[in-house]
Amino acid sequence: xxxxxxxxxxxxxxxxxxxxxxxxxxxxxxxxxxxxxxxxxxxxxxxxxxxxxxxxxxxxxxxxxxxxxxxxxxxxxxxxxxxxxxxxxxxxxxxxxxxxxxxxxxxxxxxxxxxxxxxxxxxxxxxxxxxxxxxxxxxxxxxxxxxxxxxxxx
Numbered sequence: 001x002x003x004x005x006x007x008x009x010x011x012x013x014x015x016x017x018x019x020x021x022x023x024x025x026x027x028x029x030x031x032x033x034x035x036x037x038x039x040x041x042x043x044x045x046x047x048x049x050x051x052x053x054x055x056x057x058x059x060x061x062x063x064x065x066x067x068x069x070x071x072x073x074x075x076x077x078x079x080x081x082x083x084x085x086x087x088x089x090x091x092x093x094x095x096x097x098x099x100x101x102x103x104x105x106x107x108x109x110x111x112x113x114x115x116x117x118x119x120x121x122x123x124x125x126x127x128x129x130x131x132x133x134x135x136x137x138x139x140x141x142x143x144x145x146x147x148x149x150x151x152x153x154x
Contacts, residue, residue: 006139082096
């Protein structure tokens with residue numbers, strides 16, 4: 001699984017001209033699920049996202065997490081994060097999980113964040129969405145569960 005995290009002041013998702021969900025200060029997290037990903041990958045990403053220290057402290061250093069700033073998450077499924085562009089100019093998405101498995105693990109990721117006490121809004125899986133955000137910084141971080149390191153508890 002991959003999570004592309006953008007630190008935001010606000011973010012929202014619109015579907016068919018209506019706002020489907022929105023969030024305040026925190027993260028917009030674009031979530032890509034690969035073939036072979038498991039619940040362990042969803043839990044790993046949730047832990048990393050919840051504890052990612054990219055908010056400034058009083059000294060201006062990126063030292064605070066979502067917990068510290070009472071931040072929220074807007075999670076949006078995005079299979080295109082699994083694009084393979086090694087050949088030609090048209091990306092291949094064969095590495096992405098089938099829709100049913102992708103949705104299950106995307107929801108498992110969101111539920112794991114909620115279990116950690118993080119407020120989570122969700123995009124509409126499989127829908128054509130218009131995602132709006134104000135990227136704060138900008139700060140953008142990519143986490144890939146296939147590059148797992150040791151996980152420290154919070």
